[in-house]
Amino acid sequence: MxxxxxxxxxxxxxxxxxxxxxFRRFLKKRGLKFTTERALILDTVLSKEGxxxxxxxxxxxxEAGHRVSKATIYRTIKHLVEAGIIQxxxxxxRQAHYQLIYGRKPTDHIVNVDNDQMIEFYSPQIAKLxxxxxxxxxxxxxxxxxxxxxxxxxxxx
Amino acid sequence: MxxxxxxxxxxxxxxxxxxxxxFRRFLKKRGLKFTTERALILDTVLSKEGxxxxxxxxxxxxEAGHRVSKATIYRTIKHLVEAGIIQxxxxxxRQAHYQLIYGRKPTDHIVNVDNDQMIEFYSPQIAKLxxxxxxxxxxxxxxxxxxxxxxxxxxxx
DNA sequence: CTTGCTGCAAAAGTTTTGCACACGT
DNA sequence: ACGTGTGCAAAACTTTTGCAGCAAG
Numbered sequence: 001m002x003x004x005x006x007x008x009x010x011x012x013x014x015x016x017x018x019x020x021x022x023f024r025r026f027l028k029k030r031g032l033k034f035t036t037e038r039a040l041i042l043d044t045v046l047s048k049e050g051x052x053x054x055x056x057x058x059x060x061x062x063e064a065g066h067r068v069s070k071a072t073i074y075r076t077i078k079h080l081v082e083a084g085i086i087q088x089x090x091x092x093x094r095q096a097h098y099q100l101i102y103g104r105k106p107t108d109h110i111v112n113v114d115n116d117q118m119i120e121f122y123s124p125q126i127a128k129l130x131x132x133x134x135x136x137x138x139x140x141x142x143x144x145x146x147x148x149x150x151x152x153x154x155x156x157x
Numbered sequence: 158m159x160x161x162x163x164x165x166x167x168x169x170x171x172x173x174x175x176x177x178x179x180f181r182r183f184l185k186k187r188g189l190k191f192t193t194e195r196a197l198i199l200d201t202v203l204s205k206e207g208x209x210x211x212x213x214x215x216x217x218x219x220e221a222g223h224r225v226s227k228a229t230i231y232r233t234i235k236h237l238v239e240a241g242i243i244q245x246x247x248x249x250x251r252q253a254h255y256q257l258i259y260g261r262k263p264t265d266h267i268v269n270v271d272n273d274q275m276i277e278f279y280s281p282q283i284a285k286l287x288x289x290x291x292x293x294x295x296x297x298x299x300x301x302x303x304x305x306x307x308x309x310x311x312x313x314x
Numbered sequence: 315c316t317t318g319c320t321g322c323a324a325a326a327g328t329t330t331t332g333c334a335c336a337c338g339t
Numbered sequence: 340a341c342g343t344g345t346g347c348a349a350a351a352c353t354t355t356t357g358c359a360g361c362a363a364g
Contacts, residue, residue: 028364031317031318032319033317033318033319033362033363033364034363035318035319035320035362036362037319037320038319054353054354055353068320068321069321069322070321070353071320071321071322071323071354071355071356072320072321074353074354074355075319075355088250090247090248090250090302091247092247092250093245093247093249093250093328094250094253094329094352095250095352095353096250096353097250110291110294110296112296113299119294119296121290123286123290126283126286126287126290129282129283130283133267133278133283133305134305134307137267137278137307137310138309138310139267139269139276139307139308139309139310140307140308140309140310142270142306142307142308143305143306144303144304144305144306145302145304146287146301146302146303146304147247147301147302147303148287148290148291148298148300148301149298149299149300149301150291150294150296150297150298150299151296151297151299152295152297153294153296153297185339188342188343189343189344190337190338190339190343190344191339192337192338192343192344192345193337193338194344194345195344211328211329212328224346225345225346226345226346226347227328227329227346228329228330228331228345228346228347229345229346231328231329231330232330232344250353251328251353252327252329253328253329
């Protein structure tokens with residue numbers, strides 16, 4: 001599945017500093033270390049608007065001449081999720097996909113099944129209904145994943 | 158992730174015959190064959206209310222003394238999806254999950270993150286809004302996957 | 315210095331594929 | 340008979356893990 005990020009803004013450098021600090025604080029609180037590799041991975045994650053995969057991070061970092069191992073990326077990704085900086089997105093079951101969530105509105109996705117392009121959207125109305133349904137079933141809503149499949153539209157691929 | 162199917166009805170034998178015929182017709186239309194193994198796999202799928210994994214099918218069939226290989230199950234699953242009889246459900250990214258959809262209302266899921274129990278639900282209102290959003294983005298809606306995470310409730314695990 | 319981190323390579327887990335033989339139509 | 344399916348084992352692929360050396364606090 002191709003994942004061209006149709007996200008609005010470019011790399012928002014105003015968020016880089018805070019997130020770096022936030023991640024550092026998170027690590028310190030757990031007695032973990034803020035290493036060069038972790039900083040590089042966070043940088044790369046921030047440069048990727050939209051959804052990304054571990055593969056892509058690895059590739060981009062190697063392109064940029066940064067020697068970071070797959071294992072370290074996987075290990076760091078877990079911490080970034082724990083820290084609430086990124087989130088797993090369920091897109092297909094053969095590979096994990098992630099997206100930046102810190103400082104962003106929760107995002108859902110529409111996939112154009114004709115060309116696998118993804119569109120991000122956010123509907124407070126849908127979110128509200130989802131939370132309501134969850135409560136009706138006796139649970140406190142803590143999040144959701146929504147993927148909509150669509151077809152047609154202008155053939156823009 | 159544990160997947161105890163909280164689906165209402167028991168194995169609805171009234172649907173078994175039609176589905177068998179439907180699958181057979183689907184295969185014939187494509188020049189494919191309706192083999193013993195495919196019939197057995199369909200039977201097993203129909204016996205599983207709620208979400209299931211390939212592992213489970215394999216295990217159950219072997220329990221029942223049916224000698225079917227993993228490879229055949231994977232190959233048949235693909236045809237069942239193509240035939241519109243089952244559907245992939247996005248639950249986690251390490252294993253594919255499927256559910257029967259033929260003759261059933263589209264189903265979404267709530268996961269209790271405390272005990273991994275799953276609740277099925279269907280909200281026409283949410284479905285309608287989702288379709289609307291899709292159209293607003295210029296695409297014709299053809300389906301969606303929704304997974305809601307909830308916590309708390311009665312500790313019933 | 316102490317403790318956690320990295321890279322490597324091997325392991326683990328799911329899904330796919332090549333091939334020789336078997337079966338449905 | 341023909342063309343497709345099956346089982347097996349190996350391959351492909353993503354993710355995890357063990358370990359020896361390294362680096363951050």
